Amino acid sequence: MSSTRDIDALIELMAKLPGLGPRSARRAVLHLIRKRALLLSPLADVMQTVAATARECLNCGNVGTADICDICDNNKRANGELCVVEDVADLWAMERSGVFKGRYHVLGGTLSALDAIGPQELRIPRLIDRVQSEEISEVILALNATIDGQTTAHYIADQLEGRVRLTSLAQGVPIGGELDYLDDGTISAAMRARKDI
Numbered sequence: 001m002s003s004t005r006d007i008d009a010l011i012e013l014m015a016k017l018p019g020l021g022p023r024s025a026r027r028a029v030l031h032l033i034r035k036r037a038l039l040l041s042p043l044a045d046v047m048q049t050v051a052a053t054a055r056e057c058l059n060c061g062n063v064g065t066a067d068i069c070d071i072c073d074n075n076k077r078a079n080g081e082l083c084v085v086e087d088v089a090d091l092w093a094m095e096r097s098g099v100f101k102g103r104y105h106v107l108g109g110t111l112s113a114l115d116a117i118g119p120q121e122l123r124i125p126r127l128i129d130r131v132q133s134e135e136i137s138e139v140i141l142a143l144n145a146t147i148d149g150q151t152t153a154h155y156i157a158d159q160l161e162g163r164v165r166l167t168s169l170a171q172g173v174p175i176g177g178e179l180d181y182l183d184d185g186t187i188s189a190a191m192r193a194r195k196d197i
């Protein structure tokens with residue numbers, strides 16, 4: 001029986017995280033072991049807590065520890081603006097920029113005929129319900145500038161045409177770019193220069 005079986009298992013699991021390969025995972029695990037009291041034990045405790053309490057917001061799809069996230073629960077953010085993003089990482093990127101003060105709607109991906117992802121597999125029906133039931137004056141389509149992102153934006157625009165003002169992010173977001181990888185200044189500039197669809 002290997003004396004490093006559990007450590008090897010940890011390295012293997014860490015290597016599955018985005019941005020980490022086997023070598024990076026080994027370095028990270030070694031660092032965690034060396035800083036056991038300072039990092040490894042607290043990390044293990046927090047991960048166990050998050051595993052037990054994390055859930056998707058029933059309203060917007062954000063991740064938190066309550067059925068309704070802090071953003072949806074904040075009455076000051078009920079200003080009529082609804083920012084539609086592909087996934088939670090994009091929502092967090094928008095929040096990091098600090099430029100948007102409304103509420104969000106996380107689609108959970110983009111439309112993709114090749115992957116058999118249609119409107120029902122995403123939160124598009126919930127988005128349409130929210131526009132009808134909440135006092136939404138503007139829907140900002142902050143989708144990635146990819147083919148699937150733009151296809152999804154056009155589909156949503158068709159569904160909501162005439163019901164609400166529709167805008168999209170403007171300058172600063174390159175074609176093929178993803179929000180999670182953009183700096184805060186680029187996101188801020190794109191949000192300020194959004195345009196009607």
